Amino acid sequence: MATTQQSYVLRWGVLGAGWIASMMCKDLVLDPAGRDVSDVAHSISAVASRDVAKAEKFIADFAPKGAWAQISGQVKELPVAVGSYEELVAREDVDIVYIATPHTKHFSAGKLALEAGKNVLIEKPCTLNAAESKYLIDLAKEKGCFFMEGVWTRFFPLAYKFQELAFNGAIGDVRQVFADFGMAFYGMLPESHRVFNAELAGGAQLDLGPYTMLWAILALYHHPKNNLGEPSRISSSMVPHPTTGVDLFSTMTLDFDNLVARANLTCNTVITTPADVCVRVVGTKGSLILPFATSRPTSIVLRTNTTDGPLAAEYKEETFDFPIQGFGLHWEADSVARSLRDGEKENPRMPHAETLLTMKLLDTWREQAGYKYPAGLEATL
Ligand SMILES: NC(=O)C1=CN([C@@H]2O[C@H](COP(=O)(O)OP(=O)(O)OC[C@H]3O[C@@H](n4cnc5c(N)ncnc54)[C@H](OP(=O)(O)O)[C@@H]3O)[C@@H](O)[C@H]2O)C=CC1
Numbered sequence: 001m002a003t004t005q006q007s008y009v010l011r012w013g014v015l016g017a018g019w020i021a022s023m024m025c026k027d028l029v030l031d032p033a034g035r036d037v038s039d040v041a042h043s044i045s046a047v048a049s050r051d052v053a054k055a056e057k058f059i060a061d062f063a064p065k066g067a068w069a070q071i072s073g074q075v076k077e078l079p080v081a082v083g084s085y086e087e088l089v090a091r092e093d094v095d096i097v098y099i100a101t102p103h104t105k106h107f108s109a110g111k112l113a114l115e116a117g118k119n120v121l122i123e124k125p126c127t128l129n130a131a132e133s134k135y136l137i138d139l140a141k142e143k144g145c146f147f148m149e150g151v152w153t154r155f156f157p158l159a160y161k162f163q164e165l166a167f168n169g170a171i172g173d174v175r176q177v178f179a180d181f182g183m184a185f186y187g188m189l190p191e192s193h194r195v196f197n198a199e200l201a202g203g204a205q206l207d208l209g210p211y212t213m214l215w216a217i218l219a220l221y222h223h224p225k226n227n228l229g230e231p232s233r234i235s236s237s238m239v240p241h242p243t244t245g246v247d248l249f250s251t252m253t254l255d256f257d258n259l260v261a262r263a264n265l266t267c268n269t270v271i272t273t274p275a276d277v278c279v280r281v282v283g284t285k286g287s288l289i290l291p292f293a294t295s296r297p298t299s300i301v302l303r304t305n306t307t308d309g310p311l312a313a314e315y316k317e318e319t320f321d322f323p324i325q326g327f328g329l330h331w332e333a334d335s336v337a338r339s340l341r342d343g344e345k346e347n348p349r350m351p352h353a354e355t356l357l358t359m360k361l362l363d364t365w366r367e368q369a370g371y372k373y374p375a376g377l378e379a380t381l
């Protein structure tokens with residue numbers, strides 16, 4: 001007789017009714033069967049905005065289109081619109097709070113949720129500096145709560161295949177990573193927008209840099225021959241916005257001496273990365289290429305050299321395609337649901353130590369590049 005296994009349903013509370021929150025909500029209500037998932041599912045209990053009318057509109061905007069519609073044949077109830085973050089974290093029907101505010105509010109919102117005893121998924125970058133992240137991680141431990149920074153791309157099936165190809169000798173010894181993330185926001189978005197606004201910790205590196213660092217971490221830091229060695233040297237620089245002073249362009253190099261390898265990472269908010277190559281991993285026998293976008297690639301091109309020697313220029317190519325159901329935040333959400341189902345307090349694919357590593361790299365970048373937060377932005381701990 002066939003047995004049916006009940007899915008574990010994770011009940012979300014969304015904090016901040018902005019753009020990425022809307023993408024997350026759309027993904028949470030997709031039928032997990034569409035991505036061959038049956039062990040976990042999601043429901044959204046409440047969406048909180050500082051303005052309840054905004055939360056109501058956020059929810060209503062999806063309802064007529066049926067986006068909240070059906071999961072596995074069950075009609076889901078609409079989430080409740082909540083007019084304050086405090087009210088959200090106090091709700092009994094919320095298992096996890098998804099924090100989707102600008103960077104400057106991650107720390108205070110994370111603290112609020114953890115102090116209320118809630119599990120937390122917090123958007124990237126985790127906080128404004130490593131000390132704030134450490135504070136939240138320690139608080140989560142003290143409260144017995146799950147805590148994770150939401151670096152969604154890590155959870156793509158593509159990201160696992162990328163690491164397999166980087167580690168299995170397909171491209172020989174890995175020597176260089178080039179990762180670029182550019183989005184042409186300059187001249188398109190107002191200076192008040194969070195990506196240019198100094199008071200909201202704007203700039204390319206904090207917004208887009210986490211993705212360039214991600215590919216270096218996956219290919220080099222995680223490389224079995226690196227033994228989790230942190231970068232031996234870091235060098236950083238930036239071009240400031242003419243009026244707000246946040247970085248328009250940023251560059252960072254990370255050296256991994258255990259591998260004799262370097263990551264060259266660039267990001268900017270001026271010009272969009274050409275779609276053909278966002279990430280290139282170069283090894284002694286070939287390379288891996290990720291076309292657009294650095295945060296959301298859908299294919300890997302494996303180029304294998306067919307000629308030897310320093311001038312090798314001929315190669316054969318194989319492409320691995322990874323179509324995405326919806327936007328793709330659901331893989332991260334599914335993994336979070338499994339962590340909570342299994343009683344994990346941190347997620348093995350996005351462990352606390354790697355949040356602290358990336359936050360330390362961002363601290364170093366700020367110091368070297370000369371990026372300064374306005375006074376009073378960082379928490380006094
Ligand atoms: N994973 C991903 O692909 C992406 C992640 N991000 C990350 O998500 C976070 C949010 O980005 P995004 O959705 O683009 O931002 P939005 O500006 O669209 O939304 C942020 C929300 O935060 C709330 N908020 C709280 N305090 C403030 C404040 N002082 N000023 C402005 N808004 C405030 C607002 O919600 P309300 O008014 O309802 O309270 C607002 O709607 C950032 O950390 C960003 O790095 C962003 C884009 C993509």
Ligand SMILES: O=C1OC[C@@H](O)[C@H](O)[C@H]1O
Binds near residue numbers: 183208
């Ligand atoms: O996380 C992100 O990825 C996509 C970008 O457009 C956005 O600004 C950034 O926050």
